[in-house]
Amino acid sequence: MTAQPHPGTPxxxxxxxxxxxxxxxxxxxxxxxxxxxxxxxxxxxxxDVYARVGDYVYRINLTxxxxxxxxxxxxxxxxxxxxxxxxxxxRAVGITLASLSLIAQFLFLPxxxxxxxxxxxxxxxxxxxxxxxQPEPSRR
Numbered sequence: 299m300t301a302q303p304h305p306g307t308p309x310x311x312x313x314x315x316x317x318x319x320x321x322x323x324x325x326x327x328x329x330x331x332x333x334x335x336x337x338x339x340x341x342x343x344x345x346d347v348y349a350r351v352g353d354y355v356y357r358i359n360l361t362x363x364x365x366x367x368x369x370x371x372x373x374x375x376x377x378x379x380x381x382x383x384x385x386x387x388x389r390a391v392g393i394t395l396a397s398l399s400l401i402a403q404f405l406f407l408p409x410x411x412x413x414x415x416x417x418x419x420x421x422x423x424x425x426x427x428x429x430x431x432q433p434e435p436s437r438r
Contacts, residue, residue, distance in 0.1 A: 320381065320389075320431035323424040327392050328378025330399065330420055334371030337410075338364045363406060370399055381428070389428050396424040 341364030374395045380388030400421040403414040 317431065317433075319427040320433075323392065323427035323431075324378050324381030324388075326378070326420050327381060327396065327424050328375055330417060330424075331371045331373070331375030331378055331395075333417075334367045334374060334399070336371075337413075338366070338368030338371055340364070341367065360409070363409070366402060367406070370395065370402060374399060384433065389431070392428045393425055396421040396428070400425075 341360050343364075373391075377388050377391040377395050381392050400418055403417045403421065407414045
């Protein structure tokens with residue numbers, strides 16, 4: 299007789315639900331990275347794309363934000379691809395990049411508030427999903 303888990307206990311980190319969540323997080327991180335690349339290019343190429351913000355505490359040159367978003371986007375897209383290919387390094391890099399993206403989007407709020415809030419919610423899901431997933435060790 300096997301012991302049944304207590305109701306309300308989270309599923310183990312290697313369950314199908316956790317694996318599906320990690321795969322979905324990889325897709326979200328890849329797409330988030332690609333979209334951040336486009337957002338960064340738009341900010342670098344033409345400062346008129348985004349509205350000017352008056353006195354904002356975290357004010358930085360919009361071209362600077364563009365470069366930050368472009369670099370984070372490239373690394374996030376690579377990490378998302380790594381998660382989808384089950385690379386060992388990708389989970390830690392994905393959590394780190396989603397955390398950095400969360401901070402960057404918070405600071406980018408005055409320029410694109412709705413978009414930043416959506417991306418912040420996606421980043422929280424990616425962090426949660428990658429932190430709870432524990433793949434089974436490969437058997438050789």
